[in-house]
Amino acid sequence: MKMKFADLKHMLDPKSVAIIGASDKPDKVGHAIMQNYIDVGFSGPIYPINVTSDGKIMGYTAYKSILDVKKEIDLAVISIPAQFVPKVLEECGKAKVKGVVIVTAGFAEVGEVALQEQLVKISKKYKLPFIGPNCLGVMDTRSRNDTLFLPTYKIDRPKIGGVSFVSQSGSVGSSTLDLISAEGFGLARFISYGNAAVVDEVDVLNYLAHDPETKVIIFYMEGVRRGKEFIEVAKTATKLKPVVIIKGGVTSSGAGAAHSHTASLAGSSEAYDAIFRQFGFVIANDIEDLLYYAKVFDTQPLTTGNRIAIVTNGGGHGVLATDAVSKVGLVIPELSKDSKKVLRKKHAAIVSIRLPLDIGGDADEKRYMVALDTLENDPNVDAILLITLFQTPGADERLVESVIAHSKRSKKPLVVVSTGSTYTKSHTALMEAAGIPVYESPTAAAEALAALIKYAKYKAGMVV
Amino acid sequence: MKMKFADLKHMLDPKSVAIIGASDKPDKVGHAIMQNYIDVGFSGPIYPINVTSDGKIMGYTAYKSILDVKKEIDLAVISIPAQFVPKVLEECGKAKVKGVVIVTAGFAEVGEVALQEQLVKISKKYKLPFIGPNCLGVMDTRSRNDTLFLPTYKIDRPKIGGVSFVSQSGSVGSSTLDLISAEGFGLARFISYGNAAVVDEVDVLNYLAHDPETKVIIFYMEGVRRGKEFIEVAKTATKLKPVVIIKGGVTSSGAGAAHSHTASLAGSSEAYDAIFRQFGFVIANDIEDLLYYAKVFDTQPLTTGNRIAIVTNGGGHGVLATDAVSKVGLVIPELSKDSKKVLRKKHAAIVSIRLPLDIGGDADEKRYMVALDTLENDPNVDAILLITLFQTPGADERLVESVIAHSKRSKKPLVVVSTGSTYTKSHTALMEAAGIPVYESPTAAAEALAALIKYAKYKAGMVV
Numbered sequence: 001m002k003m004k005f006a007d008l009k010h011m012l013d014p015k016s017v018a019i020i021g022a023s024d025k026p027d028k029v030g031h032a033i034m035q036n037y038i039d040v041g042f043s044g045p046i047y048p049i050n051v052t053s054d055g056k057i058m059g060y061t062a063y064k065s066i067l068d069v070k071k072e073i074d075l076a077v078i079s080i081p082a083q084f085v086p087k088v089l090e091e092c093g094k095a096k097v098k099g100v101v102i103v104t105a106g107f108a109e110v111g112e113v114a115l116q117e118q119l120v121k122i123s124k125k126y127k128l129p130f131i132g133p134n135c136l137g138v139m140d141t142r143s144r145n146d147t148l149f150l151p152t153y154k155i156d157r158p159k160i161g162g163v164s165f166v167s168q169s170g171s172v173g174s175s176t177l178d179l180i181s182a183e184g185f186g187l188a189r190f191i192s193y194g195n196a197a198v199v200d201e202v203d204v205l206n207y208l209a210h211d212p213e214t215k216v217i218i219f220y221m222e223g224v225r226r227g228k229e230f231i232e233v234a235k236t237a238t239k240l241k242p243v244v245i246i247k248g249g250v251t252s253s254g255a256g257a258a259h260s261h262t263a264s265l266a267g268s269s270e271a272y273d274a275i276f277r278q279f280g281f282v283i284a285n286d287i288e289d290l291l292y293y294a295k296v297f298d299t300q301p302l303t304t305g306n307r308i309a310i311v312t313n314g315g316g317h318g319v320l321a322t323d324a325v326s327k328v329g330l331v332i333p334e335l336s337k338d339s340k341k342v343l344r345k346k347h348a349a350i351v352s353i354r355l356p357l358d359i360g361g362d363a364d365e366k367r368y369m370v371a372l373d374t375l376e377n378d379p380n381v382d383a384i385l386l387i388t389l390f391q392t393p394g395a396d397e398r399l400v401e402s403v404i405a406h407s408k409r410s411k412k413p414l415v416v417v418s419t420g421s422t423y424t425k426s427h428t429a430l431m432e433a434a435g436i437p438v439y440e441s442p443t444a445a446a447e448a449l450a451a452l453i454k455y456a457k458y459k460a461g462m463v464v
Numbered sequence: 465m466k467m468k469f470a471d472l473k474h475m476l477d478p479k480s481v482a483i484i485g486a487s488d489k490p491d492k493v494g495h496a497i498m499q500n501y502i503d504v505g506f507s508g509p510i511y512p513i514n515v516t517s518d519g520k521i522m523g524y525t526a527y528k529s530i531l532d533v534k535k536e537i538d539l540a541v542i543s544i545p546a547q548f549v550p551k552v553l554e555e556c557g558k559a560k561v562k563g564v565v566i567v568t569a570g571f572a573e574v575g576e577v578a579l580q581e582q583l584v585k586i587s588k589k590y591k592l593p594f595i596g597p598n599c600l601g602v603m604d605t606r607s608r609n610d611t612l613f614l615p616t617y618k619i620d621r622p623k624i625g626g627v628s629f630v631s632q633s634g635s636v637g638s639s640t641l642d643l644i645s646a647e648g649f650g651l652a653r654f655i656s657y658g659n660a661a662v663v664d665e666v667d668v669l670n671y672l673a674h675d676p677e678t679k680v681i682i683f684y685m686e687g688v689r690r691g692k693e694f695i696e697v698a699k700t701a702t703k704l705k706p707v708v709i710i711k712g713g714v715t716s717s718g719a720g721a722a723h724s725h726t727a728s729l730a731g732s733s734e735a736y737d738a739i740f741r742q743f744g745f746v747i748a749n750d751i752e753d754l755l756y757y758a759k760v761f762d763t764q765p766l767t768t769g770n771r772i773a774i775v776t777n778g779g780g781h782g783v784l785a786t787d788a789v790s791k792v793g794l795v796i797p798e799l800s801k802d803s804k805k806v807l808r809k810k811h812a813a814i815v816s817i818r819l820p821l822d823i824g825g826d827a828d829e830k831r832y833m834v835a836l837d838t839l840e841n842d843p844n845v846d847a848i849l850l851i852t853l854f855q856t857p858g859a860d861e862r863l864v865e866s867v868i869a870h871s872k873r874s875k876k877p878l879v880v881v882s883t884g885s886t887y888t889k890s891h892t893a894l895m896e897a898a899g900i901p902v903y904e905s906p907t908a909a910a911e912a913l914a915a916l917i918k919y920a921k922y923k924a925g926m927v928v
Contacts, residue, residue, distance in 0.1 A: 032857075155855045156885045171778025171825060174855040175883035179904070182885045222783060248780055253796045254787035257779075257820050286784065286907040287883060314635025315721075316712055319686060320750065323718035332717045356721050361635060391619045391638040393496075419639035419751060421620045421646045440643070443750040 005233075006129040006203040010098035012189050013143045014074030015044045018066050018097070020088050021079035021104075022048030022057045029103060030079040032149040034058050040146045040157060047073065049088075066095045074098045077137065077147045082106035085133065086118045093126025101147045102132035108195050109134050116197050123198045135194025136170040139177065141187050142213065150174050161186015162215030163294045164208045168193065168201070169248065172220045176287055184432020185295045188213040202229045209237035216297040217243045218290045222258040231279060238280030242297040242455050246284040247272050280458040282451050289447065295437040296448040300413040302456035305382025307333035308449060309375045310356035312387035313363040313395060317442060318356035321385055321417060324446035330453070332356065333380040346370045364394035365402040372406045383413040383453070385445055390424040400427050404434040413452055415445045469697075470593040470667040474562035476653050477607045478538030479508045482530050482561070484552050485543035485568075486512030486521045493567060494543040496613040498522050504610045504621060511537065513552075530559045538562045541601065541611045546570030549597065550582045557590025565611045566596035572659050573598050580661050587662045599658025600634040603641065605651050606677065614638050625650015626679030627758045628672045632657065632665070633712065636684045640751055648896020649759045652677040666693045673701035680761040681707045682754045686722040695743060702744035706761040706919050710748040711736050744922040746915050753911065759901040760912040764877040766920035769846025771797040772913060773839045774820035776851035777827040777859060781906060782820035785849055785881060788910035794917070796820070797844040810834045828858035829866040836870045847877040847917070849909055854888040864891050868898040877916055879909045 017037065021030030030050070034057070037046050047069050048057035056062055063069050066076060066088065076097045078085055082104050092100055107116040116133065123130055131137060137147030141160040148155070158180040165180065165187060167173030173192040180187055189211070191204050201224060208214045217237070224230045237243055249258030250269040276283055282297075284290045308330045312318040322332055332355045335343075343353050347370050352358060357375075359367050368388075375381050388395055388403065407414050416438045418428045428438040439445040457463075481501065485494030494514070498521070501510050511533050512521035520526055527533050530540060530552065540561045542549055546568050556564055571580040580597065587594055595601060601611030605624040612619070622644045629644070629651060631637030637656040644651055653675070655668050665688060672678045681701070688694045701707055713722030714733040740747050746761075748754045772794045776782040786796055796819045799807075807817050811834050816822060821839075823831050832852075839845050852859055852867065871878050880902045882892045892902040903909040921927075 150855045150857075154887045156887075167780070169778065169780025169783070171776075171853050171856070172780035172784070175778065175781070175853050175888075178855060178884040178888060220780065222780070246784075248783035248787065251787045251790035253790045254783050257783045257786040286788070286905045288905050288907075312635075314633065314639070316631070316633025316636035316684065316686070317639070319633070319712035319718050319721045320636070320710075322721040323712065323715045324750070326715035326717045389635050389639050391614045391642055392635070393614075420642040423618045423620075424639075424642060441750045441752050443752075 005206040006199045008099070008199065008203065008207045010074040011101060011129070011131055012138055012140045012145065014099070014145055016047070016071065016073050016075070017042060017044065017145065018047040018049050018069065018073045018076040020049040020066060020076055022050055022062065024057055029149045031058070032151055033077055033079055033103070033147060036146045036148055036152060039152045040144045042144045042146070045071070047071070066091050066097065069095065075145070076100045077103065079103040079149065082112065082115060086115070086122060089119055089122045089130070093122060093128045097128065100128060100130035101135070101137040102130050103135060103137055103147065103149060104132070105134040107133045108197070116195065120197050129198055131191065131199045132194045133197060136173050136192035139190040148174065156181035158187035161298065162188055162213070163218060163298050164189040164211065164214040164216070165218050166191050166201070166204050166208070167220040168222050169220060170194065172248070172287065176220070176290065179287070179291060183291055183295060184429070184438065185298045196225065200225055202226050202233050205230070205237050205243070206233045209233065209240050215241060216294055217241060218294050219243060219245045220248065220290070221245060222248045231275065234279045234281065239459065242282055244282040244284050244290055244293045244297070245276055246286065246290055247276070280455065282455050292439065292444050292448045293451045296413070296415060296452050297455070299435040299437055300415070300452060301411065302459065303382045303413055303453060304456045304460050304462060306330045306453050307380060307382045308385055309333070309378070309381040310385045310387065311368070311371045311375065312356055312358055313361055313392055314387060314389045315358050317387045317389060317417065317419070318358050321387060321442035321446065322356050324442040325385065328446050328450035330446065330450055336378045336380050339374045339378040342374050343370070361392050362394050363392070365399040368399060369402050369406065376410055376412060381412065383449055385415055385417065385449065387417045390418060390420055390427050397427065400430050403431060403436065407434065407436050413449065415439060415449055417442050417445045469670040470663045472563070472663065472667065472671045474538040475565060475593070475595055476602055476604045476609065478563070478609055480511070480535065480537050480539070481506060481508065481609065482511040482513050482533065482537045482540040484513040484530060484540055486514055486526065488521055493613045495522070496615060497541055497543055497567070497611060500610045500612055500616060503616045504608045506608045506610070509535070511535070530555050530561065533559065539565065539609070541565045541567060543567040543613065546576065546579060550579070550586060553583055553586045553594070557586060557592045561592065564592060564594035565599070565601040566594050567599060567601055567611065567613060568596070569598040571597045572661070580659065584661050593662055595655065595663045596658045597661060600637050600656035603654040612638065620645035622651035625762065626652055626677070627682060627762050628653040628675065628678040628680070629682050630655050630665070630668050630672070631684040632686050633684060634658065636712070636751070640684070640754065643751070643755060647755055647759060648893070648902065649762045660689065664689055666690050666697055669694070669701050669707070670697045673697065673704050679705060680758055681705060682758050683707060683709045684712065684754070685709060686712045695739065698743045698745065703923065706746055708746040708748050708754055708757045708761070709740055710751065710754055711740070744919065746919050756903065756908050756912045757915045760877070760879060760916050761919070763899040763901055764879070764916060765875065766923065767846045767877055767917060768920045768924050768926060770794045770917050771844060771846045772849055773797070773842070773845040774849045774851065775832070775835045775839065776820055776822055777825055777856055778851060778853045779822050781851045781853060781881065781883070782822050785851060785906035785910065786820050788906040789849065792910050792914035794910065794914055800842045800844050803838045803842045806838050807834070825856050826858050827856070829863040832863060833866050833870065840874055840876060845876065847913055849879055849881065849913065851881045851906070854882060854884055854891050861891065864894050867895060867900065871898065871900050877913065879903060879913055881906050881909045
């Protein structure tokens with residue numbers, strides 16, 4: 001199958017932006033969009049467009065039509081009443097704009113199918129791709145391109161990073177972006193494609209699969225329109241990078257809700273699940289899983305081995321982590337003879353020389369490092385689940401520094417569990433900033449490791 | 465079966481405290497304990513005791529022996545080397561102390577069974593109950609009694625409330641306390657009983673079951689020593705109030721780790737699970753579940769009905785919540801005719817007049833209140849899962865105020881889902897302070913509702 005895909009380059013990383021519907025009136029969506037471009041600090045020229053303009057909007061030189069600008073415009077963001085959108089889209093075509101985001105609602109999602117079809121025709125006529133209508137649009141952390149109409153005080157913006165996030169739903173998109181901003185990992189691109197009249201899930205997945213800025217893709221989806229093409233693209237995408245997906249509408253009630261929400265042909269959840277698994281998607285069960293998996297894929301090397309060493313300064317957490325690791329089908333191995341010998345010799349204080357390795361409530365960074373170095377060299381161990389409880393006397397910023405130093409030289413996947421509040425979070429934030437995925441509960445850490453290993457096996461062609 | 469239980473009153477709520485092993489040296493555990501009593505603000509007299517004392521410790525009048533104090537002492541906290549503990553425990557008996565917490569480790573958990581037996585004999589001789597040895601001890605938010613040897617800068621202290629927390633593990637105890645401090649609900653008592661030489665899980669469960677300050681019990685356990693007695697007490701306890709339990713060592717690997725940790729006879733996980741279910745415990749799968757369930761039980765009325773109405777200002781979240789509710793076996797009902805009529809009449813703007821009720825991304829507090837009032841009166845609805853996404857323009861502090869006002873007059877259980885970061889959390893914190901349980905993910909909210917309904921059915925004598 002030979003396919004053509006929409007090129008999203010100019011929509012994600014434009015050199016210049018026209019905001020059609022920009023307004024001085026604070027209650028207008030076009031005002032919020034313009035304000036965000038200013039607040040986030042878009043680096044290129046911004047051209048506000050409004051038929052009612054008298055020359056200035058929000059301090060910027062404004063135009064009545066995009067045709068009046070007479071400059072190269074990469075991206076036009078449209079936020080005007082639905083019935084006027086075809087006309088201005090036609091003008092965008094004439095002005096040789098390279099891509100458009102149509103934020104405006106009131107098209108197919110409310111039965112206005114013909115109006116939406118007009119947009120598709122214009123897009124074809126001018127070879128002008130657009131995202132939307134009825135969408136949040138895009139956010140690009142590097143170019144600071146941000147078509148969201150939600151103000152920066154209501155939704156924190158994530159930092160620059162390697163995770164790209166696609167959401168069919170605007171509300172899941174915006175609230176999850178807000179959550180991501182509080183996580184240790186950074187964002188590359190965000191795309192919420194709404195009605196998908198032209199640019200759809202196939203185009204988006206294809207673009208991000210080949211996007212050098214995107215290391216991991218996370219995806220909220222309610223349904224696929226172009227099934228065959230999606231599978232073709234997915235086959236390539238999941239070989240190139242991890243694609244974590246959460247499907248809304250997996251139960252029959254949920255599928256009914258999804259149909260009502262985005263008119264998605266939800267399909268049976270079993271069918272979707274089988275396809276996702278067959279083609280190497282990493283399946284998330286809720287929004288938090290998306291983030292938990294994103295950060296382990298963003299930072300840790302892959303391994304197909306499933307033998308997990310647990311190190312802990314709290315016995316109870318060792319027990320809970322052992323349960324969690326076993327529940328997801330991973331294995332707690334026997335330590336090698338060499339490891340046992342080293343641990344016995346170097347640290348009599350270690351409570352018991354076996355996994356989970358309980359190094360005691362009084363463990364300091366030196367005792368942790370003996371354990372980590374030993375496990376790094378143990379051929380029986382594929383990955384490490386490290387528990388650092390910062391309530392104990394020996395766990396402080398020196399432990400943070402040592403764990404970061406270890407992670408830089410380590411070849412094995414490492415996940416950290418740290419349960420706690422103010423003091424704990426101030427220390428785990430440093431680990432996360434250094435690229436170590438930290439989880440509050442042993443369950444989340446074990447599930448993230450299981451996802452990593454399962455994907456590694458798929459990529460290696462092993463039966464999963 | 466007629467049983468006698470240790471009375472924990474004086475250990476939890478003492479009028480005066482002796483700290484045996486108190487010290488001016490900052491690296492001593494007794495110093496940390498003394499410092500916490502000062503920092504937390506214990507209201508009664510504090511008597512530091514140390515054989516090496518020359519009259520003052522940390523600014524307080526100090527004594528070489530508890531026998532020298534000559535005042536009424538409710539609680540003695542012991543933190544001195546293990547071999548000296550029998551002698552000072554004997555002195556506590558002679559001084560007519562009413563209860564003891566033995567923090568010191570180095571007894572049965574390291575094979576020193578005979579030394580621990582000496583303590584039990586002294587306890588019987590003087591009818592002097594003690595918690596420990598090898599334990600964190602107790603924290604009581606009302607009396608500000610706090611035997612923890614972990615400093616307040618490392619572990620935040622929870623506020624006063626109705627949830628009591630029991631942890632066999634000190635590390636699970638301290639890190640979970642730290643987590644609780646960041647939650648909306650407050651704590652009544654915390655007990656970590658360590659080796660349980662005298663006061664054990666049976667005494668603790670019995671005491672809290674009849675404790676008027678305790679509305680909900682949450683419990684981390686690795687194993688039960690007195691099985692029959694535990695079941696007898698549990699029968700009464702779970703009829704009086706919800707007991708949420710997480711059992712460490714549920715997988716065979718985890719059970720091995722638990723045995724190594726607290727020498728618990730872990731028993732088969734199936735056996736525990738069956739017993740817990742049969743006797744009405746609410747079973748949690750990880751630490752976060754403990755907190756998610758605690759706050760719904762702490763604040764919401766019980767219902768045996770399983771028909772859940774979802775209200776949302778984000779379509780995608782409505783889909784995810786519908787999936788989550790269905791996954792846990794609850795039902796999305798049809799709205800009553802009256803409800804449909806009212807909603808159609810009062811709010812044409814509501815996207816679709818059925819559940820999940822999507823009231824639109826532009827919903828403000830007025831539209832929310834029409835929905836909540838209607839559902840409150842709908843006989844087809846048993847409980848409400850309310851989604852408030854604060855990224856949208858209409859959701860602000862007025863929505864918070866309206867939801868709080870609704871919750872005060874509502875007779876149905878209400879849980880809120882709000883996904884987001886800074887702006888969102890500042891608003892959900894106000895809801896939580898007003899006794900509304902808020903969850904970040906639809907999954908957590910649905911699981912909490914399912915736990916509430918399941919327990920209500922048990923209590924009502926229905927087959928669960």
